[in-house]
Amino acid sequence: MEGVFELGDFELQSGVVLPQARLAYETHGTLNGRRDNAIVYPTAYAGRHFDNAASVGVGRALDPSKYFIVVPDMLGNGLSSSPSTTPPPFDRSRFPLVTIYDNVSAQHRLLTEHFGVARIPLVTGYSMGAQQAFHWAALHAGMVERMAAICGSAKTTPHNWLFLAGLKSALQADAAWADGDYQAAPARGLRAFATVYAGWFASQGFYREGLHLGTFAGQTLRSMGDFLEVTTAVFGSFDANDLLAMLATWQAADVSAHPKFAGDLSRALGAITARSLVMPCATDLYFPPEDSAAAVAKMPAAELRIIPSVWGHLAGSPMLNPVDVRFVDEALAGLLAS
């Protein structure tokens, strides 16, 4: 069931107040009488709640016959408050920086104020969804019983930041972007954005094995050109300012950037008492397993479980590679059973 939670005048970490802010979401299943079966499953970069639905199903780990699965849309994704949906003075590129903590804060209100939930058996997410899961577990340790971070980090690394800076500069190199006040979409910039992105989101081995050809995301692709068309269409389905707003959130992601942790990453990771699974993909080019291993070493109850795949970052996607999807599903099922 889709819904929108009105956040009202929503104060961001920066101190900026976003008026009439809205958090879109979808739920699967039914909240039980004890209100203790709600799973939180935030969206990824350039993701929307309906993308996450691919992970939900009877007999799957995220089973709507057992759990009440709440999928909040990340701010900036075009469904929750975003540059493309916000009136002046915060429209377009004037949309303020939203942090991962701002997202978690909005989601926490949805879960507590709207659904009356006090304990959450699992917070999980893919990519930026994993970043939100880390932040949830660090800030609301007493509430989050389990956490699973799939292909994501607790703090954006310098290399990850740089990859994102490259995407941003490619999009903004297009004069049609017009500092965010474009009339028509900056098509060349979006194409450059998608082309650069494609080099990163799958591994060298993915392309070596020709996995970008044949059937991909339900389409038959015959060439790298076809693959780039699909990739460009995916990112091009988002407003450019929305893409840049989510990118800014990602670049700023830092679980320690909260008064409770005062910039001390070890302290923030140490606060994650939830039983946790941190699942990087072996070949992820921007969330490499080394970074996940370093995080796990500082978490009291975490296990590192590497997804053995050449799909790179895409291995964690809920809808692309069935083998990886099954690997993640089994891991989540095991975590929920523990």
Added chain:
Amino acid sequence: MEGVFELGDFELQSGVVLPQARLAYETHGTLNGRRDNAIVYPTAYAGRHFDNAASVGVGRALDPSKYFIVVPDMLGNGLSSSPSTTPPPFDRSRFPLVTIYDNVSAQHRLLTEHFGVARIPLVTGYSMGAQQAFHWAALHAGMVERMAAICGSAKTTPHNWLFLAGLKSALQADAAWADGDYQAAPARGLRAFATVYAGWFASQGFYREGLHLGTFAGQTLRSMGDFLEVTTAVFGSFDANDLLAMLATWQAADVSAHPKFAGDLSRALGAITARSLVMPCATDLYFPPEDSAAAVAKMPAAELRIIPSVWGHLAGSPMLNPVDVRFVDEALAGLLAS
């Protein structure tokens, strides 16, 4: 000693004839009486002969007191025939596609016609220089006694092609590029190009360890912003059409794309009888060691020796990291002594 070899009307692999083509080069040392001490050391992407001089020195593997080291400038680099130096109708973006074989063909004429060399103790190069070394050794097996390919491939892989497509689309997203007929340099496009490039040319670990800060390439850098300024200045010192011409050469690189091999990569690699060292860096993001290992397996007399470094592709640079430079130098010295 710097020189320019006049190629005259130079027929490219494509059949296009480039009129009054020129091959710039630098030599170090003296050609001996038997004319058997010439080492060929072509330049890399966005490299010029003076960059390669950093690898040359008495007591080094490339010792000018023993060898006659010839450093030909790759076509497109602004010193040899390039978009920026060629008159109409082949000026700017009308400059034809030049292949690695075209470069080797020009260099072969320099070595044989101009210097009268019949045997070459070593062809070596870094990055696109390594691609040229592979092509030299495959096509002129009877002439090349040893070959060392540092951080480079015999054939550009799909992922490497895609990384380059990203760079190209970032540069061309700038309307100031004007299909190559810009008056002023397309500054935003060049900045995007450099920013995207920086994510690739060093590894995640390089940035994790903060090696982009402190002293880098002789300058003191305090932030990622400083690092990107230096990177932008390096690429910005090239004409945009020249960068794109070299990029096209790189994308098309294929040692098997010659009538002698008819597109059969195994056959082309099998033809490399030179005693060869193939030296990828363990963390190179676009010439990963797996690809080098696959090439070595098909070469009759090749050894894979991985540079153990977090510097990624930059590990092979003749002037950046002293530890990696020494590793390569010792490997080349050993190869030359064999």
